[in-house]
Amino acid sequence: QKEVEQNSGPLSVPEGAIASLNCTYSDRVSQSFFWYRQYSGKSPELIMSIYSNGDKEDGRFTAQLNKASQYVSLLIRDSQPSDSATYLCAVRRNTGFQKLVFGTGTRLLVSP
Amino acid sequence: DAGVIQSPRHEVTEMGQEVTLRCKPISGHDYLFWYRQTMMRGLELLIYFNNNVPIDDSGMPEDRFSAKMPNASFSTLKIQPSEPRDSAVYFCASSLALAGLSYNEQFFGPGTRLTVL
Numbered sequence: 001q002k003e004v005e006q007n008s009g010p011l012s013v014p015e016g017a018i019a020s021l022n023c024t025y026s027d028r029v030s031q032s033f034f035w036y037r038q039y040s041g042k043s044p045e046l047i048m049s050i051y052s053n054g055d056k057e058d059g060r061f062t063a064q065l066n067k068a069s070q071y072v073s074l075l076i077r078d079s080q081p082s083d084s085a086t087y088l089c090a091v092r093r094n095t096g097f098q099k100l101v102f103g104t105g106t107r108l109l110v111s112p
Numbered sequence: 113d114a115g116v117i118q119s120p121r122h123e124v125t126e127m128g129q130e131v132t133l134r135c136k137p138i139s140g141h142d143y144l145f146w147y148r149q150t151m152m153r154g155l156e157l158l159i160y161f162n163n164n165v166p167i168d169d170s171g172m173p174e175d176r177f178s179a180k181m182p183n184a185s186f187s188t189l190k191i192q193p194s195e196p197r198d199s200a201v202y203f204c205a206s207s208l209a210l211a212g213l214s215y216n217e218q219f220f221g222p223g224t225r226l227t228v229l
Contacts, residue, residue, distance in 0.1 A: 043203055043220035043221060098215070099160065099168060102155040103154060
């Protein structure tokens with residue numbers, strides 16, 4: 001079992017819809033969770049972080065964490081074609097350490 | 113402000129040759145990370161440094177890979193000898209030191225696309 005799992009997609013949504021990206025992780029001691037966006041041919045960039053159970057909202061983005069189910073998700077409201085990218089879920093196991101484990105990413109396609 | 117700088121951006125070499133990838137982290141950052149990204153395995157951490165000292169090299173695939181950080185502004189990742197299965201995009205990233213229990217964002221360089229024929 002991979003430590004961080006994501007559906008590779010592509011996830012196709014029409015412009016204006018809500019895109020829902022999901023991620024599961026295997027290590028129960030994981031403390032911190034991150035979503036990175038990576039455009040084709042570019043480097044990853046951090047868009048959201050979440051540390052506690054529940055929801056965290058930032059503009060059109062909402063991260064959701066459920067530690068009991070070992071599940072983290074990213075919702076993108078009012079999806080735009082510019083949101084088309086690969087979204088990487090990353091998990092940090094222990095506090096005090098910078099090491100991240102990444103999933104293989106979900107490709108999102110937003111059609112006009 | 114300049115971000116993380118990597119060179120070369122593209123490298124094509126033949127199997128058996130030595131390859132050296134270079135990275136200049138963001139000035140003032142204490143952590144430096146080397147990652148490898150492939151379609152099959154995604155983004156994998158190879159090694160990371162704190163204040164120029166290697167902290168965790170458990171992701172380095174084998175002895176053919178080595179990394180150094182001689183000073184705070186420069187790091188190299190060397191593959192000798194290279195093999196076709198080393199073909200991937202190699203990213204360098206840097207971040208500030210931790211503040212308590214918080215996490216400091218890792219800023220990625222543009223990557224080096226390596227092709228080993």
